[in-house]
Amino acid sequence: MYTESLVKLGKVRSEIREIFEYGNKRKAEIGAENVFDFSIGNPSVPAPKSVDEAIIDLVENFDSVALHGYTSAQGDAGVRETIANYTNKRFGTSITANHIYMTCGAAASLTIVLNAILQKDDECIAFTPYFPEYGVFIERTGAKLVAVTSEEKTFQIDMDKFEKAITERTKSVIINSPNNPSGVVYKVDTIKKMCNLLRKKEQEYGHPIFVITDEPYRELVYDDTEVPYIINYYDNTFVCYSYSKALSLPGERIGYIVVSPDMVEEEDAYAAVCGSARALGYVCASSMYQRVIARCIDDTADISIYKKNRDLLYNALTEMGYECVYPDGAFYLFVKAMGKDSHEFCEKAKEQELLLVPADSFGTPGYVRVSYCVQTKQIEDALPAFQALADSYK
Numbered sequence: 001m002y003t004e005s006l007v008k009l010g011k012v013r014s015e016i017r018e019i020f021e022y023g024n025k026r027k028a029e030i031g032a033e034n035v036f037d038f039s040i041g042n043p044s045v046p047a048p049k050s051v052d053e054a055i056i057d058l059v060e061n062f063d064s065v066a067l068h069g070y071t072s073a074q075g076d077a078g079v080r081e082t083i084a085n086y087t088n089k090r091f092g093t094s095i096t097a098n099h100i101y102m103t104c105g106a107a108a109s110l111t112i113v114l115n116a117i118l119q120k121d122d123e124c125i126a127f128t129p130y131f132p133e134y135g136v137f138i139e140r141t142g143a144k145l146v147a148v149t150s151e152e153k154t155f156q157i158d159m160d161k162f163e164k165a166i167t168e169r170t171k172s173v174i175i176n177s178p179n180n181p182s183g184v185v186y187k188v189d190t191i192k193k194m195c196n197l198l199r200k201k202e203q204e205y206g207h208p209i210f211v212i213t214d215e216p217y218r219e220l221v222y223d224d225t226e227v228p229y230i231i232n233y234y235d236n237t238f239v240c241y242s243y244s245k246a247l248s249l250p251g252e253r254i255g256y257i258v259v260s261p262d263m264v265e266e267e268d269a270y271a272a273v274c275g276s277a278r279a280l281g282y283v284c285a286s287s288m289y290q291r292v293i294a295r296c297i298d299d300t301a302d303i304s305i306y307k308k309n310r311d312l313l314y315n316a317l318t319e320m321g322y323e324c325v326y327p328d329g330a331f332y333l334f335v336k337a338m339g340k341d342s343h344e345f346c347e348k349a350k351e352q353e354l355l356l357v358p359a360d361s362f363g364t365p366g367y368v369r370v371s372y373c374v375q376t377k378q379i380e381d382a383l384p385a386f387q388a389l390a391d392s393y394k
């Protein structure tokens with residue numbers, strides 16, 4: 001009676017949610033302070049003060065009907081202009097308001113772009129480890145996700161494997177840097193090689209291959225790490241940005257798409273984004289939050305707390321003998337599971353009240369994700385449990 005594939009999808013909870021729910025149950029049983037929950041990527045740092053000030057000022061001083069009313073489908077023109085100007089100043093681009101579509105977060109941005117470009121039997125490449133929802137979003141378009149295994153240890157793109165994976169059917173490539181779950185940031189050199197290869201393949205196959213860059217973690221980088229702005233390296237780029245992590249506003253659902261001004265048939269590309277959003281019902285992102293982010297355009301949540309957590313956890317775990325990828329960004333530590341199997345490892349971790357996520361659904365069996373967007377005290381308190389878990393493998 002109902003769409004079978006969607007009934008199935010609705011019944012299967014993601015592994016991360018599964019562990020998160022287990023954590024809530026366990027916290028009720030033994031007290032939240034006794035459960036070390038590293039499962040979910042919910043920012044632990046509050047939104048900056050500028051967000052609260054913007055909300056208060058808008059509520060008190062902005063016309064209420066306009067504040068809560070519809071904006072145009074693609075978002076308020078003034079807000080889009082503010083984003084365009086800020087982006088141009090920061091990255092030297094030539095984006096205008098008419099290259100930007102406001103969305104309710106990166107997930108919406110991705111589904112809009114994927115539906116705008118993918119057709120049945122097309123292929124979309126993602127590099128491991130990748131956000132598991134990519135599979136769900138891509139398959140709904142009738143296209144296929146092609147996973148390309150990244151370089152061992154560095155988790156940069158393996159160019160040989162990438163080249164072999166590109167076929168005539170390849171329509172797009174999704175990149176996510178800083179990466180969930182590895183924390184890895186692609187180096188400029190990696191991006192240049194990726195773009196050169198794609199240009200060569202575009203010529204060979206005679207059609208564009210689009211890069212979709214999924215950027216909820218762009219602002220979460222440490223120690224002056226550079227995150228290349230892909231529009232400056234590759235014409236056929238869609239940027240999917242979100243304020244969920246940058247401003248700690250995941251529940252407010254606000255982000256945007258940028259269609260590169262140098263995109264092939266750029267006007268049609270933007271029209272396809274508008275049409276896709278319309279068909280999916282994603283018109284007019286939150287009117288109030290569009291205005292909020294425009295007023296906080298150059299602010300972020302206090303990233304230094306995540307850096308402190310990263311340093312504490314990375315240094316302690318590597319000292320205990322865990323193998324971890326060094327994370328330059330995001331708020332995840334990607335750890336090689338001890339023993340044979342990441343699920344078994346996570347079950348053993350539960351015995352220490354440690355909640356970790358097996359990374360099999362990210363396309364990387366044998367690894368686990370540790371989200372360090374938690375209070376620093378939780379990391380300090382959890383270190384003996386991590387030690388006991390490591391000892392149990394000796």
Ligand code: PLP
Pocket residue numbers: 041104105106107108131176180214216242243244250255
């Ligand atoms: N992409 C990645 C890699 C993510 O980690 C997330 C959320 O955690 C999303 C997209 C979705 O972000 P949003 O909350 O902005 O929809």
